[in-house]
Amino acid sequence: MSRNNGLDRRAFLKNAGMTALVGVVSGSPPAVTTAAGSVLGPPVGKYDFDTVYNRVGTHCVKWDQQIRTYGKDNIAVGMGIADMDFKAAPAITKALLERIQHENWGYLDLPGSYAESILNWNKRRYRVEINPDLMMHSTGVHPALISALRAFSPPGSKVLVQSPTYNAFYTDITLVGCKAEENPLKLVGGRYSMDFEDLERRISHDTNTLILCNPQNPTGNCWSRDDLATLGEICLRRRVVVLADEIHCDFVNKAHTYTPFSTLDNEEVVRNSITFKAASKSFNLAATKVAYMFSTNADYMARVKATGHRQELNTLGVVASQAAYNEGEEWLDQVVAYIEGNHDFVEKFVSANMPLAKVTKPQGTYLAWLDVTSLADKIDAQRLAADANKSRSPQTAAVTPETMVERFFVKHAKVQMNQGASYGYGGAGHMRMNIATSRKLVETALTNMANACKNV
Numbered sequence: 001m002s003r004n005n006g007l008d009r010r011a012f013l014k015n016a017g018m019t020a021l022v023g024v025v026s027g028s029p030p031a032v033t034t035a036a037g038s039v040l041g042p043p044v045g046k047y048d049f050d051t052v053y054n055r056v057g058t059h060c061v062k063w064d065q066q067i068r069t070y071g072k073d074n075i076a077v078g079m080g081i082a083d084m085d086f087k088a089a090p091a092i093t094k095a096l097l098e099r100i101q102h103e104n105w106g107y108l109d110l111p112g113s114y115a116e117s118i119l120n121w122n123k124r125r126y127r128v129e130i131n132p133d134l135m136m137h138s139t140g141v142h143p144a145l146i147s148a149l150r151a152f153s154p155p156g157s158k159v160l161v162q163s164p165t166y167n168a169f170y171t172d173i174t175l176v177g178c179k180a181e182e183n184p185l186k187l188v189g190g191r192y193s194m195d196f197e198d199l200e201r202r203i204s205h206d207t208n209t210l211i212l213c214n215p216q217n218p219t220g221n222c223w224s225r226d227d228l229a230t231l232g233e234i235c236l237r238r239r240v241v242v243l244a245d246e247i248h249c250d251f252v253n254k255a256h257t258y259t260p261f262s263t264l265d266n267e268e269v270v271r272n273s274i275t276f277k278a279a280s281k282s283f284n285l286a287a288t289k290v291a292y293m294f295s296t297n298a299d300y301m302a303r304v305k306a307t308g309h310r311q312e313l314n315t316l317g318v319v320a321s322q323a324a325y326n327e328g329e330e331w332l333d334q335v336v337a338y339i340e341g342n343h344d345f346v347e348k349f350v351s352a353n354m355p356l357a358k359v360t361k362p363q364g365t366y367l368a369w370l371d372v373t374s375l376a377d378k379i380d381a382q383r384l385a386a387d388a389n390k391s392r393s394p395q396t397a398a399v400t401p402e403t404m405v406e407r408f409f410v411k412h413a414k415v416q417m418n419q420g421a422s423y424g425y426g427g428a429g430h431m432r433m434n435i436a437t438s439r440k441l442v443e444t445a446l447t448n449m450a451n452a453c454k455n456v
Protein backbone atom coordinates (compact mmCIF):
# COMPACT_ATOMS: atom_id res chain seq x y z
CA MET A 1 0.00 0.00 0.00
CA SER A 2 1.36 3.37 -0.87
CA ARG A 3 2.11 5.92 1.80
CA ASN A 4 0.32 8.54 -0.29
CA ASN A 5 -3.09 7.04 -0.40
CA GLY A 6 -3.66 7.10 3.31
CA LEU A 7 -3.68 3.33 3.55
CA ASP A 8 -0.18 2.75 4.91
CA ARG A 9 -1.14 0.03 7.31
CA ARG A 10 2.28 -0.44 8.92
CA ALA A 11 2.55 3.24 9.78
CA PHE A 12 -1.03 3.23 10.97
CA LEU A 13 -0.42 0.29 13.25
CA LYS A 14 2.73 1.88 14.65
CA ASN A 15 0.92 5.11 15.34
CA ALA A 16 -2.03 3.31 16.78
CA GLY A 17 0.23 1.16 18.94
CA MET A 18 -1.38 -1.95 17.53
CA THR A 19 1.58 -4.20 16.90
CA ALA A 20 -0.77 -7.13 16.82
CA LEU A 21 -4.48 -7.46 17.07
CA VAL A 22 -5.32 -7.13 20.71
CA GLY A 23 -5.90 -10.49 22.31
CA VAL A 24 -7.61 -11.37 25.51
CA VAL A 25 -8.44 -8.24 27.50
CA SER A 26 -5.49 -7.40 29.72
CA GLY A 27 -6.10 -7.33 33.42
CA SER A 28 -8.68 -10.08 33.33
CA PRO A 29 -6.91 -13.40 32.88
CA PRO A 30 -8.87 -15.81 30.76
CA ALA A 31 -10.83 -17.97 33.11
CA VAL A 32 -12.21 -19.68 30.05
CA THR A 33 -9.58 -21.97 28.63
CA THR A 34 -9.79 -22.67 24.95
CA ALA A 35 -6.24 -22.56 23.65
CA ALA A 36 -6.29 -21.27 20.10
CA GLY A 37 -4.87 -24.53 18.82
CA SER A 38 -7.84 -26.43 20.12
CA VAL A 39 -10.34 -24.50 18.03
CA LEU A 40 -8.51 -24.96 14.78
CA GLY A 41 -9.06 -28.23 13.04
CA PRO A 42 -6.57 -29.54 10.50
CA PRO A 43 -6.46 -27.28 7.42
CA VAL A 44 -9.27 -28.25 5.09
CA GLY A 45 -9.15 -27.41 1.42
CA LYS A 46 -6.99 -25.04 -0.54
CA TYR A 47 -7.63 -21.74 1.17
CA ASP A 48 -6.41 -20.45 4.49
CA PHE A 49 -9.12 -18.81 6.55
CA ASP A 50 -7.41 -19.50 9.88
CA THR A 51 -4.63 -16.94 9.61
CA VAL A 52 -5.80 -13.63 11.00
CA TYR A 53 -5.93 -11.12 8.16
CA ASN A 54 -5.43 -7.67 9.61
CA ARG A 55 -7.63 -5.03 7.96
CA VAL A 56 -6.83 -2.18 10.33
CA GLY A 57 -5.75 0.94 8.47
CA THR A 58 -7.73 0.24 5.29
CA HIS A 59 -10.62 2.57 6.20
CA CYS A 60 -12.93 -0.38 6.75
CA VAL A 61 -16.15 0.10 8.71
CA LYS A 62 -15.79 -3.17 10.61
CA TRP A 63 -12.50 -2.24 12.27
CA ASP A 64 -11.40 1.31 11.53
CA GLN A 65 -14.76 2.95 12.07
CA GLN A 66 -15.10 1.22 15.44
CA ILE A 67 -11.57 2.24 16.42
CA ARG A 68 -12.47 5.80 15.45
CA THR A 69 -15.64 5.64 17.54
CA TYR A 70 -14.39 3.80 20.60
CA GLY A 71 -10.62 4.35 20.57
CA LYS A 72 -7.81 2.09 19.45
CA ASP A 73 -7.42 0.41 22.84
CA ASN A 74 -11.05 -0.60 22.99
CA ILE A 75 -11.42 -2.77 19.93
CA ALA A 76 -9.90 -6.24 19.95
CA VAL A 77 -12.40 -7.67 17.49
CA GLY A 78 -14.83 -5.86 15.19
CA MET A 79 -17.91 -8.05 14.72
CA GLY A 80 -20.42 -5.55 13.44
CA ILE A 81 -21.08 -4.69 9.81
CA ALA A 82 -21.73 -7.65 7.52
CA ASP A 83 -18.54 -8.17 5.59
CA MET A 84 -15.77 -10.76 5.96
CA ASP A 85 -12.22 -10.47 7.23
CA PHE A 86 -10.74 -12.97 4.75
CA LYS A 87 -8.48 -12.34 1.77
CA ALA A 88 -10.51 -12.34 -1.42
CA ALA A 89 -10.66 -15.40 -3.67
CA PRO A 90 -7.39 -15.48 -5.65
CA ALA A 91 -9.30 -15.46 -8.97
CA ILE A 92 -10.75 -12.06 -8.04
CA THR A 93 -7.41 -10.52 -7.14
CA LYS A 94 -5.85 -11.90 -10.33
CA ALA A 95 -8.60 -10.46 -12.53
CA LEU A 96 -8.38 -7.07 -10.80
CA LEU A 97 -4.59 -6.95 -11.13
CA GLU A 98 -4.83 -7.71 -14.83
CA ARG A 99 -7.38 -4.96 -15.37
CA ILE A 100 -5.38 -2.47 -13.33
CA GLN A 101 -2.40 -3.01 -15.64
CA HIS A 102 -4.39 -1.13 -18.24
CA GLU A 103 -4.23 2.27 -16.68
CA ASN A 104 -7.35 3.86 -18.07
CA TRP A 105 -10.68 4.31 -16.32
CA GLY A 106 -12.96 5.84 -18.90
CA TYR A 107 -16.66 4.99 -19.24
CA LEU A 108 -17.45 1.30 -19.27
CA ASP A 109 -19.38 -0.42 -22.05
CA LEU A 110 -20.83 -3.18 -19.86
CA PRO A 111 -19.62 -6.44 -21.43
CA GLY A 112 -22.13 -9.18 -22.28
CA SER A 113 -19.79 -11.60 -20.52
CA TYR A 114 -20.69 -9.95 -17.20
CA ALA A 115 -24.42 -10.59 -17.61
CA GLU A 116 -23.59 -14.11 -18.76
CA SER A 117 -21.62 -14.76 -15.59
CA ILE A 118 -24.71 -13.82 -13.55
CA LEU A 119 -27.05 -15.97 -15.65
CA ASN A 120 -24.69 -18.96 -15.56
CA TRP A 121 -24.07 -18.71 -11.83
CA ASN A 122 -27.74 -18.59 -10.95
CA LYS A 123 -28.60 -21.41 -13.33
CA ARG A 124 -25.70 -23.64 -12.32
CA ARG A 125 -25.91 -23.15 -8.59
CA TYR A 126 -29.64 -22.59 -8.01
CA ARG A 127 -31.49 -23.57 -11.20
CA VAL A 128 -32.72 -20.00 -11.50
CA GLU A 129 -33.33 -19.01 -15.12
CA ILE A 130 -32.94 -15.25 -15.45
CA ASN A 131 -34.26 -13.58 -18.59
CA PRO A 132 -31.47 -11.08 -19.41
CA ASP A 133 -34.06 -8.65 -20.82
CA LEU A 134 -35.72 -8.56 -17.42
CA MET A 135 -32.57 -8.02 -15.39
CA MET A 136 -31.30 -4.60 -14.33
CA HIS A 137 -27.97 -3.61 -12.83
CA SER A 138 -27.40 -1.47 -9.79
CA THR A 139 -24.58 -0.09 -7.70
CA GLY A 140 -25.91 -2.07 -4.75
CA VAL A 141 -28.97 -3.83 -3.47
CA HIS A 142 -29.97 -0.63 -1.67
CA PRO A 143 -30.21 1.59 -4.76
CA ALA A 144 -32.13 -1.20 -6.50
CA LEU A 145 -34.54 -1.60 -3.59
CA ILE A 146 -35.03 2.15 -3.38
CA SER A 147 -35.93 2.29 -7.08
CA ALA A 148 -38.39 -0.58 -6.64
CA LEU A 149 -39.97 1.08 -3.62
CA ARG A 150 -40.32 4.28 -5.64
CA ALA A 151 -42.00 2.30 -8.41
CA PHE A 152 -44.63 0.60 -6.24
CA SER A 153 -44.93 2.36 -2.90
CA PRO A 154 -46.04 5.99 -3.01
CA PRO A 155 -44.90 8.28 -0.18
CA GLY A 156 -47.02 7.81 2.91
CA SER A 157 -47.84 4.18 2.12
CA LYS A 158 -46.79 1.14 4.12
CA VAL A 159 -43.99 -1.31 3.33
CA LEU A 160 -44.13 -4.67 5.06
CA VAL A 161 -41.02 -6.11 6.68
CA GLN A 162 -40.71 -9.23 8.81
CA SER A 163 -38.89 -8.18 11.93
CA PRO A 164 -36.33 -8.56 13.29
CA THR A 165 -34.92 -7.76 9.87
CA TYR A 166 -32.00 -6.01 8.20
CA ASN A 167 -31.84 -2.58 9.85
CA ALA A 168 -31.05 -0.63 6.68
CA PHE A 169 -34.41 -1.62 5.15
CA TYR A 170 -35.93 0.88 7.56
CA THR A 171 -33.59 3.57 6.23
CA ASP A 172 -34.58 2.82 2.63
CA ILE A 173 -38.27 2.88 3.50
CA THR A 174 -37.92 6.23 5.27
CA LEU A 175 -35.89 7.62 2.40
CA VAL A 176 -38.74 7.07 -0.05
CA GLY A 177 -41.21 8.63 2.38
CA CYS A 178 -42.95 5.37 3.32
CA LYS A 179 -43.66 3.73 6.67
CA ALA A 180 -42.39 0.33 7.74
CA GLU A 181 -45.19 -2.00 8.80
CA GLU A 182 -43.69 -4.77 10.89
CA ASN A 183 -44.97 -8.33 10.65
CA PRO A 184 -42.99 -9.76 13.57
CA LEU A 185 -41.54 -13.23 13.26
CA LYS A 186 -42.70 -15.69 15.91
CA LEU A 187 -39.97 -16.89 18.28
CA VAL A 188 -40.43 -20.29 19.85
CA GLY A 189 -37.57 -22.10 21.60
CA GLY A 190 -34.92 -20.00 19.88
CA ARG A 191 -36.39 -20.62 16.38
CA TYR A 192 -38.09 -17.95 14.31
CA SER A 193 -41.01 -18.57 11.97
CA MET A 194 -43.32 -16.44 9.83
CA ASP A 195 -46.68 -15.33 11.22
CA PHE A 196 -49.08 -15.40 8.27
CA GLU A 197 -52.21 -14.48 10.23
CA ASP A 198 -50.52 -11.35 11.47
CA LEU A 199 -49.32 -10.64 7.94
CA GLU A 200 -52.86 -10.80 6.54
CA ARG A 201 -54.09 -8.48 9.28
CA ARG A 202 -51.44 -5.88 8.53
CA ILE A 203 -52.19 -5.53 4.84
CA SER A 204 -54.49 -2.61 4.08
CA HIS A 205 -55.36 -0.54 1.02
CA ASP A 206 -52.10 1.41 1.37
CA THR A 207 -49.73 -1.58 1.61
CA ASN A 208 -48.08 -2.12 -1.74
CA THR A 209 -44.79 -3.93 -1.11
CA LEU A 210 -43.17 -6.43 1.23
CA ILE A 211 -39.41 -6.70 1.59
CA LEU A 212 -38.56 -10.36 2.05
CA CYS A 213 -35.14 -11.22 3.45
CA ASN A 214 -34.12 -14.75 2.43
CA PRO A 215 -31.99 -15.92 4.18
CA GLN A 216 -33.08 -13.61 6.95
CA ASN A 217 -30.60 -11.13 8.34
CA PRO A 218 -30.21 -11.20 11.39
CA THR A 219 -31.98 -14.42 12.47
CA GLY A 220 -30.39 -16.66 9.82
CA ASN A 221 -33.62 -18.37 8.64
CA CYS A 222 -33.48 -19.99 5.22
CA TRP A 223 -37.18 -19.83 4.40
CA SER A 224 -38.76 -23.06 3.22
CA ARG A 225 -40.58 -23.53 -0.07
CA ASP A 226 -43.87 -23.79 1.88
CA ASP A 227 -43.19 -20.58 3.82
CA LEU A 228 -42.38 -18.72 0.63
CA ALA A 229 -45.34 -20.15 -1.26
CA THR A 230 -47.78 -19.16 1.50
CA LEU A 231 -46.25 -15.70 1.78
CA GLY A 232 -46.27 -15.30 -2.01
CA GLU A 233 -49.91 -16.36 -2.30
CA ILE A 234 -51.04 -13.92 0.38
CA CYS A 235 -49.13 -11.11 -1.30
CA LEU A 236 -50.50 -11.97 -4.74
CA ARG A 237 -54.08 -12.12 -3.48
CA ARG A 238 -53.73 -8.87 -1.53
CA ARG A 239 -51.79 -7.09 -4.33
CA VAL A 240 -48.56 -6.61 -2.45
CA VAL A 241 -45.42 -6.82 -4.59
CA VAL A 242 -42.71 -9.06 -3.10
CA LEU A 243 -39.23 -7.54 -3.14
CA ALA A 244 -37.05 -10.57 -2.41
CA ASP A 245 -33.63 -9.61 -1.08
CA GLU A 246 -31.54 -12.76 -1.46
CA ILE A 247 -28.08 -11.26 -0.99
CA HIS A 248 -27.19 -13.77 1.79
CA CYS A 249 -28.24 -16.80 -0.27
CA ASP A 250 -24.82 -18.40 -0.58
CA PHE A 251 -24.36 -18.79 3.17
CA VAL A 252 -26.39 -21.85 4.01
CA ASN A 253 -25.44 -24.44 6.60
CA LYS A 254 -25.28 -28.09 5.54
CA ALA A 255 -28.61 -29.31 6.83
CA HIS A 256 -30.52 -26.46 5.16
CA THR A 257 -31.47 -25.17 1.72
CA TYR A 258 -31.90 -21.79 0.15
CA THR A 259 -35.07 -21.65 -1.93
CA PRO A 260 -35.02 -18.80 -4.44
CA PHE A 261 -38.38 -17.03 -4.47
CA SER A 262 -38.20 -17.08 -8.27
CA THR A 263 -38.29 -20.91 -8.30
CA LEU A 264 -41.69 -21.24 -6.62
CA ASP A 265 -44.19 -23.39 -8.51
CA ASN A 266 -46.91 -20.77 -8.86
CA GLU A 267 -45.87 -18.63 -11.83
CA GLU A 268 -48.25 -15.84 -10.88
CA VAL A 269 -46.65 -15.64 -7.44
CA VAL A 270 -43.24 -15.40 -9.07
CA ARG A 271 -44.51 -12.77 -11.52
CA ASN A 272 -45.54 -10.72 -8.51
CA SER A 273 -41.93 -10.39 -7.35
CA ILE A 274 -38.53 -8.87 -8.05
CA THR A 275 -35.39 -10.56 -6.74
CA PHE A 276 -32.32 -8.61 -5.61
CA LYS A 277 -28.89 -10.21 -5.55
CA ALA A 278 -25.17 -9.51 -5.71
CA ALA A 279 -21.85 -11.32 -5.58
CA SER A 280 -20.83 -8.77 -2.98
CA LYS A 281 -21.94 -10.58 0.19
CA SER A 282 -20.75 -14.00 -0.99
CA PHE A 283 -17.33 -12.86 -2.16
CA ASN A 284 -16.81 -9.88 0.12
CA LEU A 285 -16.99 -7.25 -2.62
CA ALA A 286 -19.25 -4.78 -0.80
CA ALA A 287 -17.11 -1.75 -1.56
CA THR A 288 -17.04 -2.50 -5.29
CA LYS A 289 -20.72 -1.56 -5.52
CA VAL A 290 -22.24 -4.02 -7.97
CA ALA A 291 -25.63 -5.76 -7.72
CA TYR A 292 -28.58 -6.79 -9.91
CA MET A 293 -32.32 -7.35 -9.82
CA PHE A 294 -34.55 -9.50 -11.99
CA SER A 295 -38.15 -10.56 -12.45
CA THR A 296 -40.33 -12.54 -14.84
CA ASN A 297 -42.64 -9.54 -15.02
CA ALA A 298 -41.79 -7.10 -17.82
CA ASP A 299 -44.27 -4.53 -16.52
CA TYR A 300 -42.67 -4.50 -13.07
CA MET A 301 -39.18 -4.03 -14.50
CA ALA A 302 -40.44 -1.26 -16.78
CA ARG A 303 -41.94 0.50 -13.77
CA VAL A 304 -38.65 0.30 -11.90
CA LYS A 305 -36.79 1.61 -14.94
CA ALA A 306 -39.24 4.49 -15.24
CA THR A 307 -38.19 5.77 -11.81
CA GLY A 308 -34.91 6.78 -13.44
CA HIS A 309 -32.97 3.87 -11.97
CA ARG A 310 -29.39 4.15 -13.23
CA GLN A 311 -27.52 1.06 -14.30
CA GLU A 312 -23.94 2.29 -14.74
CA LEU A 313 -21.48 0.09 -12.89
CA ASN A 314 -17.98 0.43 -11.55
CA THR A 315 -15.41 -1.20 -13.87
CA LEU A 316 -13.49 -2.88 -11.06
CA GLY A 317 -16.71 -4.14 -9.51
CA VAL A 318 -17.74 -5.74 -12.78
CA VAL A 319 -14.33 -7.39 -13.19
CA ALA A 320 -14.38 -8.66 -9.61
CA SER A 321 -17.97 -9.97 -9.70
CA GLN A 322 -17.43 -11.68 -13.04
CA ALA A 323 -14.27 -13.41 -11.80
CA ALA A 324 -16.09 -14.41 -8.60
CA TYR A 325 -19.04 -15.97 -10.41
CA ASN A 326 -16.91 -17.64 -13.09
CA GLU A 327 -13.99 -18.88 -11.01
CA GLY A 328 -14.75 -18.41 -7.33
CA GLU A 329 -17.10 -21.26 -6.52
CA GLU A 330 -14.55 -23.52 -4.87
CA TRP A 331 -13.38 -20.67 -2.63
CA LEU A 332 -16.97 -19.84 -1.72
CA ASP A 333 -17.83 -23.43 -0.82
CA GLN A 334 -14.83 -23.55 1.48
CA VAL A 335 -15.56 -20.25 3.16
CA VAL A 336 -19.16 -21.33 3.76
CA ALA A 337 -17.96 -24.60 5.35
CA TYR A 338 -15.44 -22.68 7.47
CA ILE A 339 -18.14 -20.31 8.69
CA GLU A 340 -20.38 -23.23 9.58
CA GLY A 341 -17.49 -24.43 11.76
CA ASN A 342 -17.49 -20.98 13.38
CA HIS A 343 -21.23 -21.26 14.03
CA ASP A 344 -20.70 -24.65 15.74
CA PHE A 345 -17.88 -23.17 17.78
CA VAL A 346 -19.99 -20.19 18.86
CA GLU A 347 -22.94 -22.36 19.83
CA LYS A 348 -20.78 -24.72 21.93
CA PHE A 349 -18.76 -21.94 23.52
CA VAL A 350 -21.76 -19.84 24.51
CA SER A 351 -23.67 -22.73 26.02
CA ALA A 352 -20.60 -23.89 27.98
CA ASN A 353 -19.21 -20.55 29.11
CA MET A 354 -21.78 -17.76 28.93
CA PRO A 355 -24.80 -18.41 31.12
CA LEU A 356 -25.97 -14.82 30.60
CA ALA A 357 -26.33 -15.34 26.83
CA LYS A 358 -28.01 -17.85 24.54
CA VAL A 359 -27.53 -18.63 20.90
CA THR A 360 -29.13 -21.06 18.48
CA LYS A 361 -27.10 -22.08 15.45
CA PRO A 362 -28.76 -20.37 12.48
CA GLN A 363 -29.69 -22.07 9.21
CA GLY A 364 -27.70 -19.61 7.13
CA THR A 365 -25.82 -16.28 6.97
CA TYR A 366 -22.58 -15.54 8.80
CA LEU A 367 -24.41 -13.84 11.65
CA ALA A 368 -24.92 -15.17 15.16
CA TRP A 369 -27.96 -13.71 16.87
CA LEU A 370 -27.21 -13.66 20.58
CA ASP A 371 -29.98 -13.49 23.13
CA VAL A 372 -28.53 -11.26 25.85
CA THR A 373 -31.72 -10.63 27.82
CA SER A 374 -30.23 -11.98 31.07
CA LEU A 375 -27.08 -9.91 30.68
CA ALA A 376 -29.12 -6.78 29.92
CA ASP A 377 -31.08 -7.35 33.14
CA LYS A 378 -27.93 -7.98 35.13
CA ILE A 379 -26.27 -4.73 34.02
CA ASP A 380 -29.55 -2.84 34.40
CA ALA A 381 -29.41 -1.83 30.75
CA GLN A 382 -32.95 -0.44 30.77
CA ARG A 383 -32.18 2.09 33.49
CA LEU A 384 -28.75 2.95 32.01
CA ALA A 385 -30.42 3.66 28.66
CA ALA A 386 -33.10 5.83 30.28
CA ASP A 387 -30.40 7.83 32.10
CA ALA A 388 -28.36 8.22 28.90
CA ASN A 389 -31.41 9.47 27.03
CA LYS A 390 -31.95 12.26 29.58
CA SER A 391 -28.72 13.96 28.53
CA ARG A 392 -28.87 12.98 24.85
CA SER A 393 -29.04 15.71 22.23
CA PRO A 394 -32.16 15.44 20.04
CA GLN A 395 -29.94 15.06 16.94
CA THR A 396 -28.55 11.71 18.08
CA ALA A 397 -30.29 8.35 17.96
CA ALA A 398 -32.15 7.16 21.07
CA VAL A 399 -30.08 5.00 23.37
CA THR A 400 -31.62 1.56 23.81
CA PRO A 401 -30.86 -1.07 26.43
CA GLU A 402 -29.07 -2.94 23.64
CA THR A 403 -26.88 0.13 23.02
CA MET A 404 -25.84 -0.26 26.64
CA VAL A 405 -25.03 -3.93 26.04
CA GLU A 406 -23.01 -2.93 22.97
CA ARG A 407 -21.09 -0.42 25.07
CA PHE A 408 -20.66 -2.98 27.86
CA PHE A 409 -18.98 -5.43 25.49
CA VAL A 410 -16.76 -2.73 23.99
CA LYS A 411 -15.69 -1.54 27.42
CA HIS A 412 -15.18 -4.89 29.10
CA ALA A 413 -14.43 -7.26 26.22
CA LYS A 414 -13.16 -4.92 23.46
CA VAL A 415 -15.65 -6.51 21.08
CA GLN A 416 -18.00 -4.46 18.91
CA MET A 417 -21.28 -6.03 17.77
CA ASN A 418 -24.47 -4.51 16.41
CA GLN A 419 -27.23 -3.83 18.88
CA GLY A 420 -30.39 -5.82 18.30
CA ALA A 421 -32.99 -3.10 18.69
CA SER A 422 -31.89 -1.56 15.38
CA TYR A 423 -33.33 -4.64 13.61
CA GLY A 424 -36.85 -3.61 14.54
CA TYR A 425 -39.54 -5.18 16.69
CA GLY A 426 -38.21 -8.42 18.17
CA GLY A 427 -34.62 -7.22 18.16
CA ALA A 428 -34.70 -6.15 21.82
CA GLY A 429 -32.52 -8.30 24.08
CA HIS A 430 -30.26 -9.35 21.20
CA MET A 431 -26.88 -8.58 19.69
CA ARG A 432 -25.83 -9.43 16.13
CA MET A 433 -22.38 -10.93 15.99
CA ASN A 434 -20.66 -11.22 12.62
CA ILE A 435 -18.52 -14.36 12.72
CA ALA A 436 -17.03 -14.20 9.21
CA THR A 437 -13.53 -14.04 10.53
CA SER A 438 -10.73 -16.38 11.56
CA ARG A 439 -11.71 -18.80 14.28
CA LYS A 440 -8.94 -17.45 16.47
CA LEU A 441 -10.61 -14.06 16.53
CA VAL A 442 -13.99 -15.62 17.23
CA GLU A 443 -12.37 -17.40 20.13
CA THR A 444 -10.67 -14.22 21.40
CA ALA A 445 -13.95 -12.34 21.21
CA LEU A 446 -15.96 -15.00 23.01
CA THR A 447 -13.31 -15.50 25.68
CA ASN A 448 -13.27 -11.77 26.36
CA MET A 449 -17.05 -11.65 26.43
CA ALA A 450 -17.34 -14.64 28.76
CA ASN A 451 -14.88 -13.02 31.16
CA ALA A 452 -16.74 -9.73 30.99
CA CYS A 453 -20.00 -11.49 31.84
CA LYS A 454 -18.40 -13.31 34.77
CA ASN A 455 -17.38 -10.04 36.31
CA VAL A 456 -20.77 -8.34 36.31
Ligand SMILES: Cc1ncc(COP(=O)(O)O)c(C=O)c1O
Residues within 6 Å of the ligand: 082, 139, 140, 141, 142, 143, 166, 213, 217, 245, 247, 248, 278, 280, 286, 290, 291
Ligand atom coordinates in the same frame (compact mmCIF):
# COMPACT_ATOMS: atom_id res chain seq x y z
C1 LIG B 1 -30.18 -8.22 3.60
C2 LIG B 1 -29.20 -7.23 3.05
N1 LIG B 1 -29.51 -6.54 1.92
C3 LIG B 1 -28.67 -5.64 1.39
C4 LIG B 1 -27.44 -5.38 1.97
C5 LIG B 1 -26.53 -4.36 1.37
O1 LIG B 1 -26.46 -4.50 0.01
P1 LIG B 1 -25.58 -3.51 -0.88
O2 LIG B 1 -24.28 -3.32 -0.18
O3 LIG B 1 -25.47 -4.24 -2.19
O4 LIG B 1 -26.38 -2.26 -1.02
C6 LIG B 1 -27.08 -6.06 3.13
C7 LIG B 1 -25.80 -5.78 3.78
O5 LIG B 1 -25.51 -6.18 4.88
C8 LIG B 1 -27.98 -7.00 3.68
O6 LIG B 1 -27.68 -7.70 4.79
